[in-house]
Amino acid sequence: MDKDLLRSVDLLKENEEQVRNDAENALLTVCQNILLHPNDKQYREVRLDNPIVTTKLLPALGGIECLFDIGFVETTDCLSLPQEAPLSKLQALQELLNKSSLPTKAPTVKDKALYNLIPVTSTDGEENYFLSIVEYFRSVLRYEDANLQEKAKKVIPIVDLEIATMTRLGQLHKSTLLFIASFCYRHVKLFQSGSQKGVEKQQSEHDVDDAKDLFLMELLHWYKYKFFTWVDSPKCTACFSECNQQELLLSDDPRCPQVEIHKCTRCGTRVQFPRYSDPEPLLTLRRGRCGEWANVFTLLCRTLGYDARFVYDHTDHVWTEVWSIHEKRWIHMDPCEDVMDRPLMYEKGWKKKLNYVIAFSKDEVQDVTWRYTRDLIGVMKRRNICSESKLLQFIESLNKYRHSSPHYSAARRQYVIKRRLLELVELIHVPNKRDSNDNKYYGERSTGSYEWRRARREISESNTKINYSWDVSKYGEAFHLQYSVVKDMYKITDNNGTILMEISGWQYGTKEFEGGMFRKVEHDWKMTYLSRSPGTICGKIKWCFVVANPNLYLKTFHLQTTTKIFHEANVSWDVDAIFDNANQNKSVVLPISDVSNYRTDQLKGATKLILTVTVSGGQGDCAWQHAQIFRQSLENEDDRSLVIDIELENR
Known part of the structure; x- marks a missing residue:
């Protein structure tokens, strides 16, 4: 390891926490961009007036030094990484920064009481499944961390998304005859009853709820096409050729339980691809597969004040659900696909043979399988991990435990119970009515390489x-x-x-x-x-x-x-x-x-x-x-x- 680079990274640690974090995130961004786009000149140059330099690196001891140590040179108006500079130094800096940003405090002790709720009569298969439910139920609480939400808020272009939302809302109003009729009716009633303030308030609240749902559409589209990147296999860091996954290793990093090892098909270089479960480093890395995509998107939704939950499909996919105040129901959102409110997409479009689909939020665990299927008989045949009654009792015990925690308010408990009743009514199977859209086209999977999707039998x-x-x-x-x-x-x-x-x-x-x-x-x-x-x-x-x-x-x-x-x-x-x-x-x-x-x-x-x-x-x-x-x-x-x-x- 380069001694100068080690010394510069050590210098970074002498800064105040916020200054150090800003500098480390900026350096990680520079390294990540170059490693992902090694031949793109724009990523190899950082202008001296760029905020990354002026507000992130210059105020930090060791910040600019790290750039010079990995090969950057100063030109007239920018810092530039020559084409012949070895990328191994960027990888070394990336590795050092990732290690230095590990939590210095002791890891959080697991809540043993939650694990004690697993039925003692469980078989090995049942216990493993219940353990996974507990882990997801615990992990979603990280979305409530105020410091993490503050970091997440900085990456969201809220003003741009609000402008796009209001533009879309205005267009919808212009093109909807119902809106015009409602407008006329409202003003007639004003003259008749003089209830102008009440009606205007009601319409205003309705517009706000509409705007919140439309904002989600804009957020979803921005996230898919401008923020996050899908990675099947990382490019070789030596010759930039394609790689294939070779093995999966367990990691000691609490933020990253597994690391994939990919091998270059051309030169044989082994490339690491860490699979982060902690959304914080992903706010900088901004890449991964469906696990990383849904993880960060759910965080962003919580950061913006939406009631959002992480949805896990046992047949290997994850996505997000958001509670719509306007619709009074949970809305399906798949950030990988930029798809909103098409829950049958997986069964009808991807041809998935679903069994268990479970949603996790800070409030509750909910079995939502029935929102995503019309093949009730087939699903019931495949639900063979445990009995239905044992699963239901276990989920209820988790929810009661969460609702009885010291900081959980009675008002919130009542709200969640009412919301849950609305959802249970929605999930009740009504023959004919729920099967009426069987011929509708739901779309095949679009993310991931063709070979990867075909191997998973998610395309036709x-x-x-x-x-x-x-x-x-x-x-x-x-x-x-x-x-x-x-x-x-x-x-x-x-x-x-x-x-x-x-x-x-x-x-x-x-x-x-x-x-x-x-x-x-x-x-x-x-x-x-x-x-x-x-x-x-x-x-x-x-x-x-x-x-x-x-x-x-x-x-x-x-x-x-x-x-x-x-x-x-x-x-x-x-x-x-x-x-x-x-x-x-x-x-x-x-x-x-x-x-x-x-x-x-x-x-x-x-x-x-x-x-x-x-x-x-x-x-x-x-x-x-x-x-x-x-x-x-x-x-x-x-x-x-x-x-x-x-x-x-x-x-």
Whole structure:
């Protein structure tokens, strides 16, 4: 180990705690960014006027010295790490900082009383399962730590998210006729009863609750695309090639119970990937798989004052639930997928064979399996770890213990009991009603490599029919549709650009698709696009547009979009128009050679359009990736990956 580097790290320890923590976090961020993006020049340079330097490193003894010791040199206006500088020194600094930030106080003694609640008659299998429940129930209390929440609050761009929320809320108000009717009704009542203050207060509270739920949508999207990064296997720190996991080691670090060892497929270098269970270091590292994702996201929700809980699926996945005051129910939120309120996604989309899904909060443990399944018979057959009565009694004993703790208020206890009753009513199975949406498309898993998802059997390469049709006559004589691949959102606007409707998820606006089409996100290149799945010869997507109003038909069709091809790949577009001529349907198919700005009136008189894009070709194992639809930079906030304008006229 470099003696100068050891001396600089020791100097850091002489600073006040806050100064030292700020400097260590800044150094960890610099190291992590370079190790993740070793060939990207922007991460190898730190400007001298950067707040990392001026407010974090300069005030700390040893801060700037650490940068020089790992190879940084000073240029005219920045500190720069030369390309030839060995990355081993960055790894050494990272390791030293991680060790130095270990808790100096003795580890917290486990609450033995909780473990004593495990039934003495439990078998080994039952005891192991109950132990895992106790561990999760204990661990969620860390989200309540005031110091940790203060650190978490610093990473959330609250003002930006609030602006985005209010913009979305305003758009919803403008586009909702119900809002207009409610507005008029409210003012009539004001004149009739003079109850202006009471009505305005009620509407104001309703808007606040709406805004809280919409804020969660913005938080979820920001978290997925701007804050956290998915890691299947870290890149080799020596040659930056792909690695494969070799073994899993237990760790003495109380914040990180396990460390994965990955081996480079090219040079054989062994790379460590610590799996942190403590969310504090993850606020800086900002990477991992679903465990790390849900861990930090739940912390952020608690930090912002939401009643949030950590949800553990025994078949190996985790996510978050948040209590909606407006809806009076728990809302499912999967930060890995940027999916909100789609609880059947795992069973219907991922084809999971669920058994136990348990939610943990500071207030209670709750078996929420029934929110996430419609296959009650199948689930009951798979719930064989313990008897239902033993599980229920154990969960009740944990909740009673938590509610009887000295600092747990009677008012909170009553609130939680009422909330729980509402949830139990929601979870009761009602035949037919709960099964009515079995044919709805819930989406396959999008995070993780294709091979990883396929090994877990959470994706399918078969054709998928959504059968969604856009009614272009619903909005008068002009239809304007835009799709953003960055936000993964469709929106319909009027002639003035006011948003009339939005649909999240590219697949939910399609008629059908095949070839395992999915949305690919390249975090290293900061790009995203749609492509077919690996191993498939071709992929296809179809969108359907209908003129449902019998008094109208199509006049002109306009298409603007982007595609990108590499290594002899191919992307082709065509539009199939169906005409209603004297009750005898006829059709015509037009190939589209230039999609950058295609406009035609040859489809005049059509009552239905089917727009099709087909991807194929490419070379080698990455052929699937050589034909890309809607390729855009993740930093392009206002992208319009697909624009369709349809003009109608009277018959």
